[in-house]
Amino acid sequence: MGGCGSREDGPKIWTSRFPNVDIPDTTLHKLMSEVFQKNPDKVVLIDGISGEEWTGGKLLNAAKSVAAGLIAAGVTPGDVVAVYLPNTPVYLSIVYGALLAGVSATLISPAYQDFELENAIKITEPKMWFTLASFVKNVTDAFEKIGTKQTVVVMDSASEGTTQFSEFVKPDGAFTEATDTNAIALLCYSSGTTGLPKAVALTHKNLVSNLHQVMSQPDHFLGFNENTVLLAVLPFFHIYGVIMFLMAAPFCNTTTVSMPKFEPEKYIENVKKYKVTIAHVAPPIVQFLLKHPMVAKAMPFDDLKEVFCAAAPLAPEPAEELKAKLKLDVVRQGFGMTELSPVGACGDKQNAKTGSVGLLLPNQELKLIGDDGKAISKRNERGEMWIRGPNVMQGYYKNKEATDGCIDPEGFLHTGDVAFLDDDDQLWIVDRTKELIKVKGFQVAPAELEGHLLAHPKIADAAVIGVAAGFDYGGREGDGQLPKAFVVKKDDSLTEDEVKEYIKKDFVDYKCLAAVEFIDAVPKSASGKILRKDLRKKEEDAGKKVFA
Numbered sequence: 236m237g238g239c240g241s242r243e244d245g246p247k248i249w250t251s252r253f254p255n256v257d258i259p260d261t262t263l264h265k266l267m268s269e270v271f272q273k274n275p276d277k278v279v280l281i282d283g284i285s286g287e288e289w290t291g292g293k294l295l296n297a298a299k300s301v302a303a304g305l306i307a308a309g310v311t312p313g314d315v316v317a318v319y320l321p322n323t324p325v326y327l328s329i330v331y332g333a334l335l336a337g338v339s340a341t342l343i344s345p346a347y348q349d350f351e352l353e354n355a356i357k358i359t360e361p362k363m364w365f366t367l368a369s370f371v372k373n374v375t376d377a378f379e380k381i382g383t384k385q386t387v388v389v390m391d392s393a394s395e396g397t398t399q400f401s402e403f404v405k406p407d408g409a410f411t412e413a414t415d416t417n418a419i420a421l422l423c424y425s426s427g428t429t430g431l432p433k434a435v436a437l438t439h440k441n442l443v444s445n446l447h448q449v450m451s452q453p454d455h456f457l458g459f460n461e462n463t464v465l466l467a468v469l470p471f472f473h474i475y476g477v478i479m480f481l482m483a484a485p486f487c488n489t490t491t492v493s494m495p496k497f498e499p500e501k502y503i504e505n506v507k508k509y510k511v512t513i514a515h516v517a518p519p520i521v522q523f524l525l526k527h528p529m530v531a532k533a534m535p536f537d538d539l540k541e542v543f544c545a546a547a548p549l550a551p552e553p554a555e556e557l558k559a560k561l562k563l564d565v566v567r568q569g570f571g572m573t574e575l576s577p578v579g580a581c582g583d584k585q586n587a588k589t590g591s592v593g594l595l596l597p598n599q600e601l602k603l604i605g606d607d608g609k610a611i612s613k614r615n616e617r618g619e620m621w622i623r624g625p626n627v628m629q630g631y632y633k634n635k636e637a638t639d640g641c642i643d644p645e646g647f648l649h650t651g652d653v654a655f656l657d658d659d660d661q662l663w664i665v666d667r668t669k670e671l672i673k674v675k676g677f678q679v680a681p682a683e684l685e686g687h688l689l690a691h692p693k694i695a696d697a698a699v700i701g702v703a704a705g706f707d708y709g710g711r712e713g714d715g716q717l718p719k720a721f722v723v724k725k726d727d728s729l730t731e732d733e734v735k736e737y738i739k740k741d742f743v744d745y746k747c748l749a750a751v752e753f754i755d756a757v758p759k760s761a762s763g764k765i766l767r768k769d770l771r772k773k774e775e776d777a778g779k780k781v782f783a
Contacts, residue, residue, distance in 0.1 A: 247612035249601040252660045256451040256597050258625060262413060262439040263420055264298070264334040266446075267485055271295040277461065279485050280324040283494040283505045289324045291485070296406070297325070301332025303408025308386065310362050312337030312413060315422065317361035318472070319343040319370055321495035325390065325400075326471050327481055329365050334420055334439075337413030341422035341434060342472035345370065350687070350741040351432065352377040358434045358632060359422050361385055365400070368392045416440045422632055423474050425573035431683050434632035435474075435573045444625035445576040446482050448596040455594065456581045459487035459513075464538070466511045467493045468502060468520070474577040475546045475676070479515050499523065503533045510538040517546040517676035518715055521553055525560065536561055543582070545569045546676025547715050548664065551590040568592050570664060574641070574648055576626040580662045591661040592654075599624035602647060603654065617655045617665060621647040670767060672701035672716050674745040679718055681767070684738060684746060691737055693726035698757045698765045702749065702774060717749035721770055724753055 259266070271279075275292030282288075289297075310316060316333050318340055320326050333340040341359045343352070356377055363386040364374055371387060371394060378384055386398065393399040416439045424432040449457055459465075467480040471493075484491045492509045494501065497520065505511065514520075521544055524530050541564055542557060554566045567582025570592035582593035595601055603611040603618030611618040623646045630638035641649050651671070654664045672679040681699035688697035701716035722734060731751040739747050758769040 247602065247610045249595065249603070249656060251595045251597040251599060253452050253455070253594075253597045256447050258440075258444045258447050258598065260416055260440075261443060262334065262416055262418075263442050263446075263482070264331050264413070264439075266443060267331060268295055268335075270486055270488065274461075274488050277488045278490055279488065280327065281490065281492045281509065282324055283466070283492045283501065283509075287324065291488070294324070294328055294331070294485070297328035297404075298331035298335055299410075300404040300406045300408070301329055302335035302410045302412075303405035304403045305333065305336045305338055305363070306410045307405050307408055308363065308403065310336070310338055313339075313418075314362045315339045315341055315359045316363045316365065317341050317343050317355070317359070319345060319347075319364055319366040319374065320390065320471075321345050321367075322467055322471050322476075322493045323390075323495060324493055326493075327485070330421075330481060335412055336410050337415070337418065339419045339422055342424075342477070344424075344470065344472050344743060346743040346745075347373075348741055348743055349373065349377055349380065351743060353381055354431050355424070355434070356381055356383065356385075358634075363388060365390065368394060368397075371397060416443070419629065419632070421477065423472070423477065423573050425474075425678060431680070431686075432678075433634055433637055436629040436632045437573075437576050438629050441576040441626055441628060442482065444598065445478065445578055445596075446486060448598050448624075448626060449478065449578045449581060450483060450486065451597055455583050455585055456596070457483055458584060459483055459489040461488040463487065463489040463513060464509055464511050465489060465491045465513055465515060466502070466505055466509070467491050467515075468497045469515055469517065469546070469676075473546070473676070474573040475515070475517075475571065478571070478577055499527060499529055503529055506536060506539060507533060511536075512538055513541045513543060514539060515543050515545070518544060518549050518553075519675050521549060521557055525553060525557055534561070540564045542566045543569065545571060547673045549590075554589045570652075570654075570662060572650060574628045574650075575622065575624075576628065578626075579620075579622055579650075583661070586659065586661075588657075588659075588661050591657075591663050593662060594660055595662060596624075596626075599626070600647075603656070614656050614658055617653050620650040620652050620654050620664075622650060623647045672699075672718050674701075674704075674716055674718065676715075677745045679746050681718070681765075684718060684720065684742070684748075685765075687738065687741065688720060688722065688734070691729075691734070693724065693729040694722055694734070695725040696723040696757045697721065698767065698770060699748075700767050700770050700774070702779065704749070718746065719750045719752065719774075720748050721752050721754050721757060723755065723757060729753075 271291030278288045280289035330340045388403045389397045390400045419436045420439045421437045422434040425435050469476045558566045567587045570580040571577035580592045600623045602621040605618045627648045684699045698721045702719045704717045734751045758766040
């Protein structure tokens with residue numbers, strides 16, 4: 236069918252312009268194992284700091300050693316282990332090893348602070364942690380506050396009470412390979428609509444489905460192959476990193492160069508040294524590529540053909556500017572969310588419209604719901620996106636109430652993003668109904684920060700909104716959003732710096748407050764709901780941008 240199809244039996248349901256793809260009934264680890272066994276000598280991972288190379292065969296053997304180590308340590312199928320590490324090739328061996336043994340892996344941001352670690356531990360109750368010596372105190376402090384004790388495996392230098400990774404793995408150990416495709420493979424974190432981060436339960440079926448969806452139509456979607464070279468600076472724990480670097484790249488025998496964090500000089504060096512062909516980035520890296528003098532000095536980048544930007548919206552102007560500056564074939568965007576495993580739409584390689592998130596992937600159904608609650612049946616009309624497909628999460632882990640609040644009885648995930656389909660089947664996201672703040676591609680739930688602020692003895696009330704990261708807030712134009720708090724004092728001695736430090740000591744850096752404004756009262760509805768639109772209007776009336 237040319238153009239998005241629809242079903243006429245009931246409300247309008249849009250489908251992909253492409254036919255559905257066959258999705259095998261298999262586990263993620265079996266799928267990857269078959270690829271590595273066929274091409275055991277292909278280098279699929281390179282440590283961008285040390286230069287160490289990992290072939291598919293080496294990665295598979297390392298994963299089997301991890302699986303055997305887990306079983307020997309008493310971890311059983313259905314248990315959860317936590318991966319609390321920066322990007323490194325061994326990260327993949329731990330994740331695949333857990334899956335081989337039938338164990339779920341929860342992927343924890345290395346930047347998480349005590350408060351966030353405690354929340355993750357309470358939700359997923361991991362039996363074991365894989366981390367670095369420098370992170371051990373964070374983990375053990377969280378254990379102490381909760382009153383639990385879990386095994387900690389340290390990748391570098393073990394300390395008292397921890398286990399050295401080299402002693403944990405069992406190269407010749409035994410395990411039974413898991414086969415349940417409906418089992419939870421990964422637990423990744425998302426704030427959903429409100430509140431503390433929730434663990435999104437993604438099954439093998441979810442992830443295998445999304446992998447085949449996004450790898451279908453290589454002339455339009457990803458199109459990785461054995462000659463593609465990627466640079467993984469986006470974190471492996473983030474769902475964007477999962478789909479690109481832990482799934483799609485190894486599946487296609489693509490080489491990925493990993494970096495534990497973004498370091499400008501090393502980033503440029505690796506792009507040139509390893510002849511990177513596609514750069515997967517978030518908007519802040521686009522700004523770096525556009526503005527930093529180091530980039531201009533290092534040009535040309537003859538091998539770099541494409542920049543793919545996701546995790547947060549990218550405005551059309553910088554996209555076009557970057558394409559011209561680096562002489563790229565294409566700059567594309569996509570749409571995804573952790574709850575979709577994660578990709579829902581992908582920029583079209585044949586016709587990437589600047590600002591669009593591209594074409595709906597196959598095997599999905601889309602409703603656009605208008606303000607009147609009815610499905611929209613015309614193109615170019617805006618509505619909230621509801622998506623149904625095999626890639627929709629199993630649910631929020633051990634949180635039925637939150638799951639029922641976003642997946643309706645028909646199986647549609649209510650995304651909270653407002654979009655429209657144009658005449659060429661391109662999807663455009665224009666607004667969000669949810670209150671999440673997107674900071675450098677990461678989700679920040681206002682309610683999480685507000686709850687913490689209200690625990691401060693000098694604060695009577697508080698509300699948080701997203702403001703445009705620009706000069707008004709000590710940032711750079713085009714960097715997306717930042718959180719700003721509106722605070723009602725209980726004690727007149729309270730200062731802005733005191734409020735900022737209070738959040739900073741308990742939260743990861745992207746959740747820190749860009750600004751604090753003291754007000755007499757937080758605007759609320761008759762039912763007590765915070766009227767954030769009034770606070771956003773207050774910012775706009777002051778001549779400041781609310782969204783980038």
